[in-house]
Amino acid sequence: MHRRSLLAVGAAAALSLAASTGARAQAPIDIQFWHAMTGPLGQIVGQAAEAFNQAQNRYRVVATFKGGYVDTMTQAIAAFRAGQAPHIVQMFEVGTATMMAAGRAIKPVHELFAEAGIPLNTEQYLAGVRGYYSSSDGKLISMPFNSSTAVLWYNKDVFRAAGLDPEKPPATWPEVFAAARQIRERNAAPCGFTVGWPTWTQFEQFSALHNIPFSTRANGFDGLDTELRINAAPFVRHLNNLVEASRNGSFKWGGRDNAAEPLYISGECAMIQTSSAFRARVQREAKFQWGATMLPFYPDVIAEPINSVIGGASLWVMTSPNRRAEEYRGVVEFFNFLSRPDRDAWWHQQTGYVPITRGGYEQSQRDGFYQREPGTDMPIHQLTRGTMTENSRGFRLGRFVEIRNIIQEEMEKALQGQQSAQAALDAAVQRGNRVLRDFERASR
Amino acid sequence: MRRRVIFRGKLLPYLLLAPQIAITAVFFFWPAGMAIMQSMLREDPFGLRSTFVGLENFAELFADPLYLGAFSNTLVFSGSVAFFSIAVGLFLAVLADKQIRGANLYKTLLIWPYAIAPALSAALWLFLFHPAIGLFARIIRGYGVDWNYYINGGQAMLLVTIAAAWKQVSYNFIFFLAGLQAIPKSVLEAAAIDGASETRRFWSIVFPLLSPTTFFLLVVNLVYAFFDTFGAIHALTQGGPAKATETLIYKVYVDGVVNLNLGSSAAQSVVLMVLVIMLTAVQFRYIERKVHY
Structure with missing residues (x-):
């Protein structure tokens, strides 16, 4: 048993x-x-x-x-x-x-x-x-x-109210500033334009599509000893223009990262530059007729902008x-x-x-997706236009999160009027380079 | 005639203390030791390469104007949080201590905010004061003030101070209320008979008699503002704009978690540790000795 x-x-x-x-x-x-x-x-x-x-x-x-x-x-x-x-x-x-x-x-x-x-x-x-x-x-x-990628979203209702053509959104920076001024002058909206992800849209995308270096050594692809170049003339001029525009209300700083996005959704700002993935939210929440177009550029810096990142x-x-x-x-x-x-x-x-x-x-x-959802292929065209250069391939910077924040902080100081655009970007370069050297040292 | 218990042998007392010592070791000495060790290293985030750099992280810290900026932010912020929360708490306690109808209801309602989680209350403040969607933001702008704490550092500091102080008001209120109830009524009555006005009675009798409570609350509120206000700052301003609301504790988070700069972050924690040890020492040493009635 x-x-x-x-x-x-x-x-x-x-x-x-x-x-x-x-x-x-x-x-x-x-x-x-x-x-x-x-x-x-x-x-x-x-x-x-x-x-x-x-x-x-x-x-x-x-x-x-x-x-x-x-x-x-x-x-x-x-x-x-x-x-x-x-x-x-x-x-x-x-x-x-x-x-x-x-x-x-x-x-x-x-x-x-x-x-x-x-x-x-x-x-x-x-x-x-x-x-x-x-x-x-x-x-x-x-x-x-x-x-x-980043694109420009605009409010067609406000464009109409301001006497702008809603089917012809601004293509260049001078046109963006002019449209924003007109929107303010006719009081079509409390703010002309704002930007989401400020470093990404105003410096990274800006450098890529104008084909100017963000940092040396091919934006860091060729080595850890890269140094920031964002205090070069085109960046300084652009930040200056933003500061000027913020004085008359045509530009409004909406905060870091994507904090500015509600300003567009609520109809307060007539234009915003932010991610193309913002679309889902615009579709769901915007109570106005909206449109999207490619990021603006300075025609005297580059006649034909190349790809965005x-x-x-x-x-x-x-x-x-x-x-x-x-x-x-x-x-x-x-x-x-x-x-x-x-x-x-x-x-x-x-x-x-x-x-x-x-x-x-x-x-x-x-599948006919782009016919069903017109404009969804626009970001793809912007990403693939022209010939990619080492300025538009991307960024390979150590501790980039920190550098992005440094640039945002210095932008904030310039917009507060604490310092000039040149001083802000010089400080950003200096602080950013210190981070890069630190990273280089820790990674060796 | 105090009775003293004397243990024979050495083993038993240590045995009885062992659980407490073990907890202290695991939850304090070990992490603190790790922080001190880390503060002398320069390391990549993954811990693959680390170099011993001695006190270099500390030297860099104190040579960094941004760190000194965070220091002065912390002083301004903690000072105003402690001042506002103590002043408002005391004011409300004095009002609630009077003979009024529904006093218990007021008292209960005034204690409520303390039960709200910091991140939640910060979210509420965000909805009230958000430049684009905030209810109060719209009212403030109606008065012609350009309210945008995303770019105005002073407004940002004011907002986080109010949000942090608001939560602490309830705590101070409870202690002040208890303190007020402990003040002998006979003294106040005698003063009233002598013809002292209500204001006079408050400043000459009540306030001095409350000083031990006030001093205790001052230390507690300073410690709170130093170490427990991360949630409010994180939800409202993330230390911005342009570092206007970056306090020491927030900088530890930014450098350690966001920027993955472990050595510097650890060095900052060690500095904070020294500060909190000093504050606690002050509290223990002076709280009952120097504050007299």
Whole structure:
């Protein structure tokens, strides 16, 4: 009796062991994916992961929301230090240089594909998107994900009230200033224009489409010893113009990052320069007829502006002790899935971000998406016009978040009248260079 | 005739103290030690390369005009938060201490704000004073003031001060109310019979008798303004415009979490640690000795 029950227990144990090893052969491998997308966008990221999980059964991508970009970055770094880094982390574009300097903490995408023995077709990604996340010799370091660019949004109702042609938005900076002045003079709106993401739209995009350097060494792509160049004449003149315009109310400073966006939505400011991904919110909340156009430029600096740069985030592959080749393989499969024309087109149409691949763009054209939603391809045209130069490829500056804030602070001081535009930008360059040298020293 | 318990042997007392020491070690000594260590390193965010730099982080800190700016911001901010919250708390306590109908209702309502989470209350202030959508912002602009704390540093400082002080008013109110109730009625009555006016009675009798409470609240409010106002500043101004509202504690966050400059951030935490130790020492040393009735 006793012996028989023992045998039974032994048999049961053996069975369960067999069952568990069998299950292990079939259980999908978990791929941890930390992202920073809030609200509806976060749900769309979840759907993208779910679609991948449905399409195959070897891997299971677990998408987890980790807070905003800064929080996600901080948590990924803390997780790495604790040996618990996720496989994939979404990182905003200003964190690019910090991640690139992270050495063995990250696995560059081109290496990831090479190790998995799967060819990586870099060419399929749109040049403006790919350039930002590639090394200076063109090797893809992180996987493009959500990209947008800056455009100019305007209020057609206010344009009409001010006697401006609502179908002919201003194309150049002199036209923007003139339109804003006219809006104020006719009192069509309390403020002519404002800007979101001030450093990004007024300095980064500005330098790219005017083809003037933001910093030396090809905007940092060629080395850590880069130095800021934003106290050059075109920037100073532009900041001066903004300060002048703020005196007569045609320009209003709306705060840092995207704090200015409510000013446009509420109808207070007739124009705003901000992300093209602002579209979803405008569609939902704006109670006026709106339009969007390309960013303005100074015709005496450049006759034909070239491409603007992207903003947004990319996906970084992180390393961790004991991470197996099979897991990296799963990351490759997931990246390839996201880059499929149908998946990319779906992502682009659902979120309002630009497509990351040419295939996704062409698919959206075939779907008739740009006829249904006129103007959604305008940011893509702005991103791809002209020939990309080392001034318009992107930025590779260490601790760029801090530098962006420094520039915002110095802009604020100039607008407060504490200092001239020249002094503000000289101070920004000086403070920014100190950060760059610090980063250079810490990364050596 | 105090009874003293004397333990035999050395093991038992240490054993009894062990849980407290363990908690202090894990939650204070260990993190504090880490901060001190980190403050002498220069490290990339991922901790892959670190160099020992001695006191260089501190030297850089005190040579940095922006850090000294944060210092003076903190002094202005903490001073005004403590002053406003104590003054308003005392004023309300004196009013609520009178014989009025529904006094208990007022008292309860005045204590409510203390129960609101700092980030939440900051969000409420944001909705009231936001330059574009704020209710009060519109009223202020109706009076011809160009209200835009996104660019006006003075307005930004005023706003975070009010938001931070508002929350502390309830706390001060409770303590002052208790303090007022402890003042013997006979003294006040005697003064009234002698013909002292209400104002006179307040400044000559009530206020001096409240001084231990006031001093205690001063220290508590200063510590609050130094260390617990992160939520308000973060939600309202993020330290801007142009660093006008960047206090020491906010700078620790910006440099450590946003800018990932761990060495400098750790050095700043060590400075803050020294400050809080000093404040606590002052409180322990003087609170019951120097403040007399």
